[in-house]
Amino acid sequence: VTDDRPLRADARRNRERLLAAADHAFRRHGVNASLDDIARAAGVGIGTLYRHFPTRDDLILALVAADLDRVAALADEYADRTDALERWLDELVRHTIAYRGLAEAVVAATDSPTALGACCDRVHGAGARLVRREQQRGTLRSDADPDDVIDLANAIAWLTEGERSPRRRRRLLRLAIDGLRATAA
C-alpha cells in the first residue's frame, strides 16, 4: 500500500529533522509530548509534521519499528537456548520502555488495524511462537496461553517504565517466568 517514490530533497530533510526532534521530545516527555513543540524544534510548520505523520502512532512507529522488528527476529535466534524465554522477554521489555507511554501505545495498538498495530502483532506473534516452542519441549507449562505471556511482559513494562534501575523489572519478570515453569495445578 505504501508509495515508495523517493521524497523530494526538502521533504526528506524535514522528515529526518522531525524524527530527531520527536525522539528527543519522547525521551524527555514520553510519547504524548506536544506535537507543536516537536514541529517547532524541528524548525518546521505543524502542517508538515501532520503531512509526514498523520497520527501520533505513525510517528511512534517510525521511531521504534526497526527496534521492534529486531526484537521479533531475536525470538527465532534464541529459540534453542534453555533460557530462551527469560532472555527474550527481558529484551522485549527493555525496548518497550524506550519512551514513557510506549508500553501503553503498544498494548493499545496490538490487534488494531494500523501500521503500529501490525508491527506490534509481529512482535507478539514471534513471542507466542517462542512460548509454544518451549511448551513443546516441555520446559513451560502447556496450559498457559502464549498471548497471556506477552501481555504480562507488556504489563510489567508499563509498570517499570521510567525506572533507571532494571532491578524491579527483572524481579517481576522472574516471578512471571517462574509461574510459567511451575507445574500446572
Next chain:
Amino acid sequence: VTDDRPLRADARRNRERLLAAADHAFRRHGVNASLDDIARAAGVGIGTLYRHFPTRDDLILALVAADLDRVAALADEYADRTDALERWLDELVRHTIAYRGLAEAVVAATDSPTALGACCDRVHGAGARLVRREQQRGTLRSDADPDDVIDLANAIAWLTEGERSPRRRRRLLRLAIDGLRATAA
C-alpha cells in the same frame, strides 16, 4: 488536617451532584473524563467543582476511597484461609478496574503524599501483610518482595480494565500466583 464543619446546605447538595455526575462520566469515559462536562452535568459552575475537588485525584478519591478501604479490610478477614491471596488479589483487581484509567491513577498515586496516595498505601500495606503472612506459613516463596506482588496485580488490572469478561484477568492472576507458590530457584 481536614475541617469537619458541616457544609452549607447548597454546598452539600452540589457536592452530591458532582459526585453522581463524576461517577457517571468516569464509567462512560474513564477517570480522564472532561471536568467541564462533569460540572455541566451536575448543573454547577466549573469553579464549584474545583472548590470541592481541587484536583482530579480528589474527585477520584471521593468516589473510590470507601471501596478501597473495604478491600484493605478484607485482607485481614481472609488472612487464615488457604486461598487468601488469590481471593484477595482478585478482589483488589476487581475494584481497581471500576473506571478506565483507575489502575494508572492508583499506581501513580502510590507512595505520593496526596490523599489518594495515602488510601492506595493503606491497600498496598494490607496486601503486603497478607503476603508476608502466607510466607511465614510457608505457602508462598519467601524470596518474593511483597510489594512486587501488589504491583503485579495492579499491572494486571491495567491490562484488563475495560474487559467485560473476567476470564483473562483470572488467568493472568492465576499465572502470577503460581509463580509465587513455586519453589525458589
Next chain:
DNA sequence: ACCTGAACACCGTTCAAGT
C-alpha cells in the same frame, strides 16, 4: 461561605494560501 463564568494558556487537527 459559597457560586459563577469569563479569561487565559495550552494542545490537537484541518485547510486555504503559498512556493
Next chain:
DNA sequence: ACCTGAACACCGTTCAAGT
C-alpha cells in the same frame, strides 16, 4: 509536491465579581 500558519475546537485552571 510540499510547506506554512491561521483558524477552530476542546480542555484545564484561576480568579474577580457576585450572592
